Amino acid sequence: MKIRSVQIYVIQIPLKTPFITHLDTVRERQGIIVEVTDADGNKGYGEGVAFSSPWYTEETVETCLHMLSDFLIPLLQKQTIKQPEEVSHLFQSIRRNHMAKAALETALWDLYAKQQSKPLAKILGGTREKVASGVVVAADSVTRALKDIEKYLEDGYQRVKVKINPHQDYSFLSEIRRYYPNLPIMADANSAYSLKDLDRLKALDELNLLMIEQPLAYDDIVEHAILQKELKTPICLDESIVTFADARKAIELGSCKIINIKVGRVGGLYEAKRIHDYCYDRGIEVWCGGMIEFGISRAHNIALASLPGFTIPGDISASNRFWEEDIIFPEVGVENGFIHVPGEPGIGFKINEKRLQEKLQAKRSFVF
Numbered sequence: 398m399k400i401r402s403v404q405i406y407v408i409q410i411p412l413k414t415p416f417i418t419h420l421d422t423v424r425e426r427q428g429i430i431v432e433v434t435d436a437d438g439n440k441g442y443g444e445g446v447a448f449s450s451p452w453y454t455e456e457t458v459e460t461c462l463h464m465l466s467d468f469l470i471p472l473l474q475k476q477t478i479k480q481p482e483e484v485s486h487l488f489q490s491i492r493r494n495h496m497a498k499a500a501l502e503t504a505l506w507d508l509y510a511k512q513q514s515k516p517l518a519k520i521l522g523g524t525r526e527k528v529a530s531g532v533v534v535a536a537d538s539v540t541r542a543l544k545d546i547e548k549y550l551e552d553g554y555q556r557v558k559v560k561i562n563p564h565q566d567y568s569f570l571s572e573i574r575r576y577y578p579n580l581p582i583m584a585d586a587n588s589a590y591s592l593k594d595l596d597r598l599k600a601l602d603e604l605n606l607l608m609i610e611q612p613l614a615y616d617d618i619v620e621h622a623i624l625q626k627e628l629k630t631p632i633c634l635d636e637s638i639v640t641f642a643d644a645r646k647a648i649e650l651g652s653c654k655i656i657n658i659k660v661g662r663v664g665g666l667y668e669a670k671r672i673h674d675y676c677y678d679r680g681i682e683v684w685c686g687g688m689i690e691f692g693i694s695r696a697h698n699i700a701l702a703s704l705p706g707f708t709i710p711g712d713i714s715a716s717n718r719f720w721e722e723d724i725i726f727p728e729v730g731v732e733n734g735f736i737h738v739p740g741e742p743g744i745g746f747k748i749n750e751k752r753l754q755e756k757l758q759a760k761r762s763f764v765f
């Protein structure tokens with residue numbers, strides 16, 4: 398692919414409103430933008446979605462910078478690659494660090510699609526012209542949650558996901574259900590429960606939720622299988638699925654009925670597509686998760702969610718869900734509950750240089 402240079406930009410932008418979970422509250426989002434340039438001057442973009450601290454996975458912005466600078470970019474410098482599919486294999490000699498890998502791997506997919514003058518969605522095998530959009534309500538009071546939901550439904554979102562934990566579950570969700578008897582609602586627990594909470598979780602069955610996301614430990618698949626047998630509500634796994642092999646084992650064990658695919662969590666688009674393809678062949682539904690991301694990662698998610706197995710609206714919301722101004726141009730917008738899949742080459746969005754420069758904290762350059 399004749400790579401000439403890689404640039405890394407570290408940016409930080411405040412969220413419009415805090416994103417509250419039982420694990421952490423995100424007020425400011427730090428992120429990494431990777432730009433790869435080829436010999437003809439084509440540029441591909443990727444985004445590192447690790448948070449500043451390791452509350453969601455073990456990676457952080459700092460660990461990603463270290464992995465990119467000291468291992469992943471040097472590996473790419475040594476090896477010529479023809480296709481982005483080869484990148485995951487190249488990175489296999491380095492254990493885990495999936496978000497760091499995905500930041501670079503996704504930039505190479507964008508570059509490759511631009512070299513081929515094709516939309517990334519088409520390169521990946523996407524079949525949709527628009528993807529269904531859902532939104533996450535991360536509030537710590539039912540009053541706030543109801544206010545947010547009212548606004549999001551006006552904005553056209555097709556379903557909402559709410560954060561739950563043992564202090565905010567049945568009564569919280571049933572109040573929302575009372576106001577919105579037919580709204581597709583899913584609940585994300587981010588591992589707030591154990592099997593001791595079986596009765597609490599069973600009580601949620603009557604609320605007609607689309608799914609419960611990651612109720613048990615972040616590294617478990619065995620106990621989720623026990624739980625799924627007891628629950629009518631489908632379990633969706635997020636944190637537990639970090640590789641293709643995890644997805645295969647979870648499906649074989651019956652640990653979940655649905656998988657949330659996050660490109661960063663699984664190490665890039667190649668692995669994300671493999672998981673999609675495996676689930677699609679077996680009739681297991683998938684949807685695309687979010688990471689409170691900027692526009693570059695959002696754009697990759699739109700391309701991925703255009704694949705036929707993404708049958709449930711993703712956590713792919715508009716740029717203005719989190720940001721006063723995004724770092725891409727045009728911004729991502731939701732129309733009648735859908736996001737248009739761009740038809741331009743690559744991710745189909747341009748960098749908003751002014752915004753990037755305004756929010757830049759650090760920059761690193763690697764010339765090949």
Ligand SMILES: O=C(O)CCC(=O)C1=CC=C[C@@H](O)[C@@H]1C(=O)O
Nearest residue numbers: 418453533686687688689690712
């Ligand atoms: O990006 C979005 O729209 C929502 C992101 C989101 O819900 C999450 C991002 C990161 C960690 C979690 O709290 C949560 C999730 O687990 O899916």
Ligand SMILES: [Mg+2]
Nearest residue numbers: 585610611635
């Ligand atoms: Mg989740």
